[in-house]
Amino acid sequence: MQCEICGAEIAGVPQKIVIDGSSLEVCKSCARFGKPEDKWTPVPKKLIPAERAFRVARPPRPRDHFKDLVEIIPDYGRVVREAREDLGLTPEKLGSQIAEKASLIRKIERHEIVPEDSIRKKLERELRIKLTDEAEREERWKPGSGSKGLTLGDIANIKRR
Numbered sequence: 001m002q003c004e005i006c007g008a009e010i011a012g013v014p015q016k017i018v019i020d021g022s023s024l025e026v027c028k029s030c031a032r033f034g035k036p037e038d039k040w041t042p043v044p045k046k047l048i049p050a051e052r053a054f055r056v057a058r059p060p061r062p063r064d065h066f067k068d069l070v071e072i073i074p075d076y077g078r079v080v081r082e083a084r085e086d087l088g089l090t091p092e093k094l095g096s097q098i099a100e101k102a103s104l105i106r107k108i109e110r111h112e113i114v115p116e117d118s119i120r121k122k123l124e125r126e127l128r129i130k131l132t133d134e135a136e137r138e139e140r141w142k143p144g145s146g147s148k149g150l151t152l153g154d155i156a157n158i159k160r161r
């Protein structure tokens with residue numbers, strides 16, 4: 001048996017490799033010129049599940065995922081109301097701070113309307129709360145409420161993710 005690349009006599013088992021789609025039997029020192037045949041040739045059926053598993057196991061991109069699926073928490077109205085009351089603000093006062101009507105804030109607090117993104121963000125910033133799922137988890141880490149709330153920097157960081 002001779003190496004199909006260099007022509008040298010192959011001692012023992014020839015290495016099967018693939019170069020540009022052709023399968024060759026070569027000596028050990030020429031094996032590096034190609035890819036091992038069994039990783040390249042048409043995938044045997046038994047390898048397909050492994051390949052699929054590999055695809056699933058690849059690191060997902062959770063940040064993008066969350067960015068697309070940001071959802072407001074179910075009790076957003078209660079969170080807004082409690083945060084507002086903690087800060088001693090009336091709906092009118094809060095409304096003037098974020099340039100929205102007090103009636104809008106009341107409706108949000110009563111879950112009559114879901115705040116659109118721009119309003120939600122203003123509420124979050126003004127009340128130092130987060131109204132999306134991801135932030136709710138962070139909210140729970142905080143000991144108590146009040147002065148230890150998220151800083152503007154924290155919120156900017158959350159948004160940037």
Ligand SMILES: [Zn+2]
Binds near residue numbers: 004008030
């Ligand atoms: Zn060779």
